[in-house]
Amino acid sequence: MKKYLFVALLLALALLAPFQIYPVFLMQALCFALFACAFNLLIGYVGLLSFGHAAYFGSAAYITAYVLKAWHWPTLVGLLAGTAVAALMGLVFGALAIRRQGIYFAMITLALSQMVYFFALQAKFTGGEDGIQAVPRHPLIGQLAIDSDFVLYYVVLAIFLFGLFVIYRTIHSPFGQVLKAIRENEPRAISLGYEVDRYKLVAFVLSATLAGLAGSTKVLVVQLASLTDVQWQMSGEVVLMTLVGGLGTVLGPVAGAFIVTTMQYYLSQFAWIGEWVLVIQGVIFVIVVLLFRRGIVGELAGWWQRRSVRPAAAE
Amino acid sequence: MFELLGVPPQALFGQLLLGLINGSFYAMLSLGLAVIFGLLNVINFAHGALYMMGAFVAWMLLHFLGIGYWPALIIAPLIVGAFGILLERLFLRHLYHLDHLYGLLLTFGLVLIIEGVFRHQYGSSGLPYDNPIPGGQNLGFMYLPYYRAWVVVASLTVCFGTWFVIERTRLGAYLRAATENPQLVQAFGINVPRMIMLTYGFGVALAALAGVLAAPAYQVSPLMGSNLIIVVFAVVVIGGMGSILGSIITGFGLGVIEGFTKVFYPEASNTVVFVIMAIVLMLKPAGLFGQTR
Amino acid sequence: MKIATSLMGAAVLALAAGSANAQVSDDVIKIGVLNDMSSLYADIGGKGSVLAAQMAAEDAGGKVLGKPIEIIGADHQNKPDVGAGIAKKWLDTDKVDTIVDVPTSSVALAVQEVTRERNKLFLMSGPASSDLTGPKCSPVGIAWTYDTYALANGTGSALVKQGEDTWFFLTSDYAFGHALERDTAAAVTKAGGKVVGAVRHPLNNSDFSSFLLQAQASKAKVIGLANAGGDTINSIKQAAEFGIISGGQKLAGLLVFSTDVHSLGLKVAQGLVITSAFDWDQNDETRAFSKRFAARNGGTPPTYTQAGVYGEVSHYLKAIKAAGTDDTAKVNAEMRKIPINDFMTKNGSIRVDGRVMRDMYLMQVKKPEESKYAWDYFKVLATIPAEKAFRPLAEGDCPLVKKG
DSSP states (O other): OHHHHHHHHHHHHHHHHHHHSOHHHHHHHHHHHHHHHHHHHHHHHSOOOOSOTHHHHHHHHHHHHHHHHTSOOOHHHHHHHHHHHHHHHHHHHHHHHTTSOHHHHHHHHHHHHHHHHHHHHHOTTTTGGGOBOOOOOOOSSTTOOOOSHHHHHHHHHHHHHHHHHHHHHHHTSHHHHHHHHHHHOHHHHHHTTOOHHHHHHHHHHHHHHHHHHHHHHHHHHHSOBOGGGGSHHHHHHHHHHHHHHOTTOSSHHHHHHHHHHHHHHHGGGSHHHHTTHHHHHHHHHHHHHHHOTTHHHHHHHHHHHHHHHHHHHHO | OOOOOSOOHHHHHHHHHHHHHHHHHHHHHHHHHHHHHHHHOOOOTTHHHHHHHHHHHHHHHHHHHOOOHHHHHHHHHHHHHHHHHHHHHHTGGGGTTSOHHHHHHHHHHHHHHHHHHHHHHHOSSOBOOOOSSOOEEEOSSSEEEHHHHHHHHHHHHHHHHHHHHHHHSHHHHHHHHHHHOHHHHHHTTOOHHHHHHHHHHHHHHHHHHHHHHHTTTSOBOTTHHHHHHHHHHHHHHHHOTTOHHHHHHHHHHHHHHHHHHHHHOGGGTTTHHHHHHHHHHHHOTTOSSOOOO | OHHHHHHHHHHHHHHHHHHHHOBOGGGSEEEEEEEOSSSTTTTTSHHHHHHHHHHHHHHTTSEETTEEEEEEEEEOTTOHHHHHHHHHHHHHTSOOOEEEEOOSHHHHHHHHHHHHHHTOEEEESSOOOGGGGTTTOOTTEEEOSOOHHHHHHHHHHHHHHTTOOEEEEEEESSHHHHHHHHHHHHHHHHTTOEEEEEEEEOTTOSOOHHHHHHHHHHTOSEEEEEOOHHHHHHHHHHHHHTTTTTTTOEEEESSOOHHHHHHHOHHHHTTOEEEESOOTTSSHHHHHHHHHHHHHTTTOOOOHHHHHHHHHHHHHHHHHHHHTBOOHHHHHHHHHHSOBOSSSOSSBEEOTTSBEEOOEEEEEEOOGGGOOSTTOOEEEEEEEOHHHHSOOGGGSOOTTSOOO
16 A cells, blocks of 8 residues: 555656756656666666667667658657667667676677767768757647647656556566576576576567667657767666666666756756766765665665564564 | 778788787786786776876876886886775775676776866876887888887786786785685685785786876876776676786787778777677687686 | 835836846846866866856956846766756756857757757857858857867968978867868868878777878878867877877877867977967967966966857857847847957957857967976967958858858
């Protein structure tokens, strides 16, 4: 019961937020939250650390930006196109990377992502380091215009909730249970007869697809796609967000994304802090790794659990 | 616009030699990383930042104390190595029992802090550091600066010296045994935590030494490490993450391959290492010389 | 009751009187300085640009039309998303009236769109891309200090005229580098010179030895460095190491700032020829400003983009005073009516494509023995008048320029 109340409260906050808080900031945070949740599916629930998730986020962003601007496709089709490309990429890269584990898996994903970066730098249609700018916001379906940031917020919120829902259902399904089993003890899962590689690949593709969805949506919000979206630093940022928020929790990456985005928006406002933002991020990294490995949401969940147990123990 | 195709053999030799020189640099830099991963199982993302600190300490020694390049070659690595030991005691020690991931993330956080502080203090453009042996020799097919020749010699010496100590001496044997089975080695009366601490310090000192070697050639700037760190990682991974010899040979090899690429497809010279890494990882995941753990 | 009504009446009258005087939105003139404060270009703009803007505000008396001037700064981290996001937030909710500086062309292009949509003035000093006054020009976007065309044209044609007529390019492999190479090559060819070769290197490259080897082998008289930041610094340092200068070839730095020369040292950088908009040591006026600036900037004199920020903010404030309001259209018109006069620009004007027409200077880095005091780095070789320096209006492809 308490859980549903909590979720309802969050939902209410989400629906009312744009009245108080600047909607563009909220939308960017939501896109990154979806990106982080997609990444978390792989690391938190399957135990695979991908260092190249920016490849899917950025490629989807470029595709969507290009088809919206150069070919004037309708918005929804543009979103689908970007996401589809990310899914395809996930399938190809995943098939190559899945065969290895641990740090080697991470390194392959990094190498593949660097190649995507190089391609993005060289290809004509991406506009090099200027990126694809001034992407138009065509109406969403029929007459639903999304020029207004306020209206777009609810669209982005819907997309985010959809993505979150997909992840939630995946985790709490028999498929998700097998994934957790693989994370805990892969040899045992194999001995039980599960085709471990197939499961991992499906999880990988799902993760890449949702990351792509996040990238495509981001294009609608900021109306541009640039090299920043495919750089390895972007992959590093999503790791930071997930770690700070809490690996292996559903809402952890969301919290992490909001915290990091807030830092970028609000901290960089103060000119004297501007150059310290990265140092502050570093300090947070160090503190979280040393002391709060479960991340904010993880720690809160643990504290909550201990609280509900204690009254019973007192008896 | 115009590109040099159909390169005459003279020019090719020149590029190959340059590739070897660069390779010796990569080998030196990745040596420290390989030592730290091979013996401590820690993925030291801070390696680039520590290399940068080595260059800066050399500059500081010159600027504040008037200590020149040659003494700095010894003093700077000692100072930065001590700093590394401090990092190990304060931070890394607590993470050995956890997944590799956390060591990587912690050192990544340290990079942001170290680079940020230096950048605040010294700006991003960098500082000048003079070439201690200016001038060079015209070899006919290219002009070889004396300094670059010195870098190759220094690098080869240090690389093979380190390899020898770790693979062929008793101290090295203790070290290798301690990483495979710390409790047993400790039971023999050897202070394992102290050895680990000193090993990390040594790996860091190697990075700092590379930094001092780089200071006269590359610009001493707070961002100098972040450009190289990814390539160095790739070298270590290709060579085999536990293998000292692997990273030395791969470092040189990569320098040569990059040299070739710079002649025929220069834009890709920074990316070719990743292509190689991807291929190697798919065919031989533990790297060319490594063993899976 | 009566007292209340008369008080109310008095209040209403007072309000009406107050608002009739000056229509300054939100009762404050807020200027946002957006640039890179933590990475590659932090020394070129960074906090120094914020200081320059503050000095401009102070020199204008701290207030205009009776309203205070507020300067705020933010770090766009060289990321277009972050830059566009901050710009939008500033203009939509934070009551910022105009955005200044914005180096890194990809971010500047994004902010150009944001300011165009919201009809707020965008005073650029940092970005180099000449597209900002070309195909991407905007009625509210003003390029104050320099652009790639001016740099390319200045250095290219001047050197060819001196007899340095064969060129080899060392180009950074991204759009900016390509554009710089293309513009300089065009200037060189037009002046009668010849481009004998070029090599493209990846961005953020540390080692230039093999590219410099190719440049040496080409035997070109000039090696043009079509790159920026750390790449330029490393190329110059290694060129010295590989005996390029002693071998007789000249280096042309196409985008070089005083801070770059400072970090290289004169021994390595001597002889480098560049095009620049300003040097702190040019005349008494520039020296006076720079001494004041350096005292508050840790001893470092202003770069030309920072000086440009001072210039554009001063002119903007003058225009507000003349217009009697901070309404964008009226201020924009005043800015283009009043000639630009400050320590760095004499009789400058704003063209219809947003380009500020100002003189540029051909400068050379002094030899170590020629430098008498700290930061004494440049000697001015020639002045390039505005009409010669910048791209002719007709060639720009700016949609605001009427054809025919």
